[in-house]
Amino acid sequence: MVRFENVGLRYGMGTEILKDISFAIEPQSFQFLTGPSGAGKTTLLRLILLSLRPTRGLISLFGRDALSLDKAAITDLRRRIGVVFQDFRLLDHLTTYENVALPLRVRGKEEASYRAEVTELLRWVGLGDRMHILPPVLSGGEKQRAVIARALIVRPALLLADEPTGNVDPSLARRLLRLFTELHKSGTSVVIATHDLALMDQFDGARRLVLGDGRLHIFD
Amino acid sequence: MNMFAEAWGRVKAILGVKSGPGIGRDQALVPASSIAGRALVTVVAIMTFLASLAAGAAILIGDASSAWQDQVAREMTIQIRPTAGRDIEADSAKAAQLAEKTPGVAAARAYTKDQSEALLQPWLGAGLDLSELPVPRLITVSLTPKTRLDATALRRTLAAAIPGASLDDHRLWLERLAVMARTVVAGAAVIFALVLVAMVLAVAFATRGAMAGNREIIEILHYVGAADAYISRQFQRRFFRLGLRGGAIGAGAAIISFLALSTVSSWWRATPSGEQVDVMFGDFNLSPNVYAAIILIAAAVAILTGYVSRTIVFRHLRDLT
Ligand SMILES: Nc1ncnc2c1ncn2[C@@H]1O[C@H](COP(=O)(O)OP(=O)(O)OP(=O)(O)O)[C@@H](O)[C@H]1O
Ligand SMILES: [Mg+2]
Numbered sequence: 001m002v003r004f005e006n007v008g009l010r011y012g013m014g015t016e017i018l019k020d021i022s023f024a025i026e027p028q029s030f031q032f033l034t035g036p037s038g039a040g041k042t043t044l045l046r047l048i049l050l051s052l053r054p055t056r057g058l059i060s061l062f063g064r065d066a067l068s069l070d071k072a073a074i075t076d077l078r079r080r081i082g083v084v085f086q087d088f089r090l091l092d093h094l095t096t097y098e099n100v101a102l103p104l105r106v107r108g109k110e111e112a113s114y115r116a117e118v119t120e121l122l123r124w125v126g127l128g129d130r131m132h133i134l135p136p137v138l139s140g141g142e143k144q145r146a147v148i149a150r151a152l153i154v155r156p157a158l159l160l161a162d163e164p165t166g167n168v169d170p171s172l173a174r175r176l177l178r179l180f181t182e183l184h185k186s187g188t189s190v191v192i193a194t195h196d197l198a199l200m201d202q203f204d205g206a207r208r209l210v211l212g213d214g215r216l217h218i219f220d
Numbered sequence: 221m222n223m224f225a226e227a228w229g230r231v232k233a234i235l236g237v238k239s240g241p242g243i244g245r246d247q248a249l250v251p252a253s254s255i256a257g258r259a260l261v262t263v264v265a266i267m268t269f270l271a272s273l274a275a276g277a278a279i280l281i282g283d284a285s286s287a288w289q290d291q292v293a294r295e296m297t298i299q300i301r302p303t304a305g306r307d308i309e310a311d312s313a314k315a316a317q318l319a320e321k322t323p324g325v326a327a328a329r330a331y332t333k334d335q336s337e338a339l340l341q342p343w344l345g346a347g348l349d350l351s352e353l354p355v356p357r358l359i360t361v362s363l364t365p366k367t368r369l370d371a372t373a374l375r376r377t378l379a380a381a382i383p384g385a386s387l388d389d390h391r392l393w394l395e396r397l398a399v400m401a402r403t404v405v406a407g408a409a410v411i412f413a414l415v416l417v418a419m420v421l422a423v424a425f426a427t428r429g430a431m432a433g434n435r436e437i438i439e440i441l442h443y444v445g446a447a448d449a450y451i452s453r454q455f456q457r458r459f460f461r462l463g464l465r466g467g468a469i470g471a472g473a474a475i476i477s478f479l480a481l482s483t484v485s486s487w488w489r490a491t492p493s494g495e496q497v498d499v500m501f502g503d504f505n506l507s508p509n510v511y512a513a514i515i516l517i518a519a520a521v522a523i524l525t526g527y528v529s530r531t532i533v534f535r536h537l538r539d540l541t
Pocket of ligand 1: 017035038040041086
């Protein structure tokens with residue numbers, strides 16, 4: 001569902017951060033994206049999200065050439081992708097509940113139609129009693145879980161998670177990973193960017209995409 | 221039924237009415253604090269006020285001038301200057317008679333000597349014997365609205381029968397009055413247009429500012445799958461409400477001003493000098509048109525505010541890559 005061919009990217013006039021990246025993410029697959037800090041993991045995820053354009057190469061998403069899409073088509077693709085940002089990106093003036101419900105709200109759904117579902121998911125990630133709190137008051141781990149819930153609420157076909165366990169203790173990290181594996185079993189392709197080796201070891205069978213020196217090495 | 225519920229839902233959303241005991245507070249996605257809201261409301265209120273005054277003044281002058289023109293156009297005056305060797309009483313009676321026989325004339329009323337003197341009294345004072353002065357006589361001729369009077373024919377007939385008689389059809393007055401009224405109305409229209417342009421610019425600036433302040437929010441909305449149209453609607457909703465508030469305040473102030481003006485003018489009209497103003501300006505009455513126009517302006521201002529901000533946001537998002 002994602003295919004990169006010889007993709008290269010540089011920010012401005014700098015050096016190439018990603019060089020000749022070629023890979024594919026298959027439907028219903030599970031993979032870790034790893035590599036040292038600054039290797040370009042977040043950058044690679046942003047390319048998939050179409051929030052960055054590559055300086056060269058081809059990207060196709062869900063079978064379509066992603067670099068020649070109009071805005072409506074981009075919106076359409078993004079609705080099939082759930083994202084967990086490394087820096088959360090919650091809306092500070094909305095409560096946790098409203099933040100998690102946001103993807104449904106922008107799709108024009110009535111609040112009554114998703115209330116139960118959002119509440120249940122919030123309980124599941126352990127935020128049942130934090131629903132009406134604004135993000136600035138949440139702890140780092142709580143924000144992280146809120147962002148994960150926001151990404152999952154629409155049952156995306158593809159989930160991109162950037163350091164989803166960077167701010168939580170190991171036991172919560174395990175629970176969150178289970179959330180991702182459950183999602184994977186229900187048919188979602190999952191990409192988790194992390195340099196947490198312990199986390200990766202918990203899911204031994206997973207494919208690993210390793211970034212280093214701008215190049216991507218794949219270990220199936 | 222379903223369509224109705226949907227439309228009502230949209231109305232509630234615009235007005236910010238909360239539906240049901242939801243958990244979400246229907247909190248606006250564009251935070252109120254990120255918009256220079258109070259400044260914008262103030263600007264919109266002032267602009268609405270000025271636009272309403274301009275429109276109201278134009279309607280007032282237009283109404284007054286057409287009422288006055290009507291009145292003047294329904295009358296003509298025959299003047300008979302005293303001529304040596306002629307009986308002015310007989311001449312004015314004859315002139316009235318001739319006028320009344322002319323098609324298009326409803327009635328002709330000759331002022332008697334006493335009445336003519338009474339007319340001059342304000343200028344010459346009372347108790348003066350005017351019998352020695354060559355005071356001209358006036359005959360007012362009222363016209364029927366149905367048949368048009370041939371003024372030239374009547375003028376010729378009068379001149380032939382009575383030396384010293386002249387017919388004034390008030391045309392010069394009418395023309396001047398019309399030109400003056402048109403100038404005032406055109407001026408009001410120009411002011412109205414300028415005020416509107418200034419308001420649109422103010423809304424545009426405020427929208428640009430709000431967008432710059434909300435770049436992060438717009439980005440997040442894009443990531444979670446919001447379409448450009450959805451995002452621009454959020455801005456439109458916010459700005460429509462601000463415009464509505466500003467428009468209501470401005471229109472309220474304008475209505476109060478006009479009410480005060482008509483109250484003052486009705487007090488003033490009760491005084492003797494007011495009666496002369498009354499004669500000049502006809503009934504200086506505020507027609508309901510003025511109030512209807514003001515309310516219309518306020519509604520248009522709110523819609524325009526929402527529309528302008530939506531268009532700007534939409535264009536901005538389209539150019540974003
Ligand atoms: N907007 C930007 N402009 C210029 N350079 C950037 C920008 N974003 C990232 N970079 C640079 O690109 C490189 C890769 O950054 P990226 O955030 O993709 O790394 P990462 O693998 O996600 O790191 P981490 O594990 O710390 O999150 C870094 O050297 C970073 O400085
Ligand atoms: Mg990163």
